Amino acid sequence: MSKPSPVQLPPLGSHMSIAGGVSLAPGRAASVGCTALQVFVKNNNRWVGPATRPEEIKAFPEELKKAGISIKNVFAHTCYLINLGSPKPEVVEKSVAALKDELVRCGELGIPGLVLHPGAHLGTGREAGIAQIAELSQQIIDETPDVKTRILFETTAGQGTTIGHEFQDLSDIIKKVARASRVGVCLDTCHIFSAGYDIRTPDTYNATMKEFDRVVGLKKIKAFHLNDSKFDLGTRKDRHEHIGQGFIGEEAFRLLLTDPRFAKVPMCLETHKDDKTLEEDRMNLATLRRVCGVAESK
Numbered sequence: 001m002s003k004p005s006p007v008q009l010p011p012l013g014s015h016m017s018i019a020g021g022v023s024l025a026p027g028r029a030a031s032v033g034c035t036a037l038q039v040f041v042k043n044n045n046r047w048v049g050p051a052t053r054p055e056e057i058k059a060f061p062e063e064l065k066k067a068g069i070s071i072k073n074v075f076a077h078t079c080y081l082i083n084l085g086s087p088k089p090e091v092v093e094k095s096v097a098a099l100k101d102e103l104v105r106c107g108e109l110g111i112p113g114l115v116l117h118p119g120a121h122l123g124t125g126r127e128a129g130i131a132q133i134a135e136l137s138q139q140i141i142d143e144t145p146d147v148k149t150r151i152l153f154e155t156t157a158g159q160g161t162t163i164g165h166e167f168q169d170l171s172d173i174i175k176k177v178a179r180a181s182r183v184g185v186c187l188d189t190c191h192i193f194s195a196g197y198d199i200r201t202p203d204t205y206n207a208t209m210k211e212f213d214r215v216v217g218l219k220k221i222k223a224f225h226l227n228d229s230k231f232d233l234g235t236r237k238d239r240h241e242h243i244g245q246g247f248i249g250e251e252a253f254r255l256l257l258t259d260p261r262f263a264k265v266p267m268c269l270e271t272h273k274d275d276k277t278l279e280e281d282r283m284n285l286a287t288l289r290r291v292c293g294v295a296e297s298k
């Protein structure tokens, strides 16, 4: 590349392991050139976990600074067990406790957004599921008044009875929550594509974003998950593929990353990788820069 590119990419990163402590994640992100970061704030397959150690809470912002990653471009993902839409009281009780706990952890670390799969109604129906998810979210937000972290409801692929595969689902949840400053959306490219929203050409990309804007509002998007899809449009299957190697293809990512409306919204990969070498992250980040016409930074 002979001359510097005029393209300014949004904050780009990846989901990083917190093995050994959350303060180790920024260094891992920096080692592959990330400017954004997603983490879990505790073990992602457990309902409860030990409190975040004070030294970790102190070290996290220091490590982010060293990594050159702004806290504005960090977001967390909840543990996978939470289901605010469940008809089972014991699952609801554990889900509420876990989400509250994770919001408090995010607050301690200064993380502005916590990504949550809205939930699955397991047979009670969409309306009942949405009403319950909104009501419990409201309750959790009311019970954590000192926390500024937003709950970011994630678009889903629509497997089984999951809610969130239609933009209207997210709109209906968010509109029912009184504190607008505590809610937002994380848009996952694989999930919306799998759910039937095409983004592969300028025309389809623009139509999908226009639809999102009409139904939810683009300003509600506070984070993106950048994943290609192992399955085709509308199959409602949630299987991530490396960027450009799935059914979505490179062009959609170019359209998204060069969309000036999202220039400041952090975007993270959630593609399969070796947590030790991070080789796939390097590859996917390089693909993203290349399709946007940006030369390798390192």
Ligand SMILES: [Zn+2]
Binding pocket: 154, 188, 225, 270
């Ligand atoms: Zn995702």
Ligand SMILES: [Zn+2]
Binding pocket: 188, 190, 191, 238, 239, 240
């Ligand atoms: Zn997924």
